[in-house]
Amino acid sequence: MKEKIAKLIEQAKLAVEQSHTLAFINNVKVKFLGKNGELTQLLRGMKDVPQEERPMVGKYVNEARDLITELTEEKTRQLAQAEIDEKMMKESVDITLDGKNTERGSLHPCTLVANEIVDIFTSLGFTLGEGPEIELDKFCFQMLNIPPDHPARDMQDTFYITDDILLRTHTSSVQARTMINTKPPIRIICPGKVYRPDDDATHSPMFQQIEGLVVDEKVTLCDLKGLLETFAQRLFDSSTKVRFRPSFFPFTEPSVEVDLSCSVCHGKGCRICKGTGWIEILGAGVVNPKVLDNCGIDSKKYKGLAFGLGVERVAMIKYGIPDMRILFENDVRFLKDFK
Ligand code: DAH
Numbered sequence: 001m002k003e004k005i006a007k008l009i010e011q012a013k014l015a016v017e018q019s020h021t022l023a024f025i026n027n028v029k030v031k032f033l034g035k036n037g038e039l040t041q042l043l044r045g046m047k048d049v050p051q052e053e054r055p056m057v058g059k060y061v062n063e064a065r066d067l068i069t070e071l072t073e074e075k076t077r078q079l080a081q082a083e084i085d086e087k088m089m090k091e092s093v094d095i096t097l098d099g100k101n102t103e104r105g106s107l108h109p110c111t112l113v114a115n116e117i118v119d120i121f122t123s124l125g126f127t128l129g130e131g132p133e134i135e136l137d138k139f140c141f142q143m144l145n146i147p148p149d150h151p152a153r154d155m156q157d158t159f160y161i162t163d164d165i166l167l168r169t170h171t172s173s174v175q176a177r178t179m180i181n182t183k184p185p186i187r188i189i190c191p192g193k194v195y196r197p198d199d200d201a202t203h204s205p206m207f208q209q210i211e212g213l214v215v216d217e218k219v220t221l222c223d224l225k226g227l228l229e230t231f232a233q234r235l236f237d238s239s240t241k242v243r244f245r246p247s248f249f250p251f252t253e254p255s256v257e258v259d260l261s262c263s264v265c266h267g268k269g270c271r272i273c274k275g276t277g278w279i280e281i282l283g284a285g286v287v288n289p290k291v292l293d294n295c296g297i298d299s300k301k302y303k304g305l306a307f308g309l310g311v312e313r314v315a316m317i318k319y320g321i322p323d324m325r326i327l328f329e330n331d332v333r334f335l336k337d338f339k
Contacts, residue, residue, distance in 0.1 A: 129188035167195035179295035252285025
């Protein structure tokens, strides 16, 4: 019996040594220590062992079980660790490799300028107004005191879709839309795209405007000047001056063109202001009472102030861009300057 046990231990040692996978060592465990394993089989032979030798043989069997258990468990630990090590090797990340570069975009200079202008007016109590780019003739022209066949239509070449539907030529259409739906007081600022069939260094068939409208009981041209001065000084710098020149728009009376003192040369005269010291950036005026009445607002009780400006033009002045077309080419090298 003793030799049998010693032989079994030798066999087990060899089997453990030859185990190279966890599955294999598991089989070895079952083969030697399992319910029907070799050691159990040996124990069954105990009945043939003489009585006096049994305690001794029992001790050998127990020692053999402990030894084989220890050997298989140690091997199991080694194999499990080896498996983890191998996995770590396979899945290791080479941190010296170059990463994938994802370029960060930036806002377009026109968007930056439009956001800045809207921010200035919202900080002065204006709210955002909106209207469609595909517009009815009614809102774009008629309610703004430009009836069909009126010569004032020549001021704005128009893309017509049908006789009544067009691509809006200005954001002033939002004035009419807002006034028919809103009770005064009104203070809105409306950025948006507008369309006209012009295309050269200072015109594009699509461009952006920002419209402003105030309707209240006691507002005057002086308020308009103060408002636009505050705006201009926040957009450029606190030394910026505002000049009104008489003009004509069918929807305002009186109407003015608004010039700002040149932010580049501060009035001395330079390339940007074409030597005049002034830059024209807005059309504005006191809303024509006919427009208020057309939109259902009592022109005896209320007055309106309105203004409109071109976003591209302001961006060109603010960033010293000589040709409007650069703003539409979207050359990444140019756009990167605005990060
Ligand atoms: N809508 C005019 C244009 O596109 C700009 C303008 C002028 C808007 C005077 C106004 C205004 O609100 O009062 O040329």
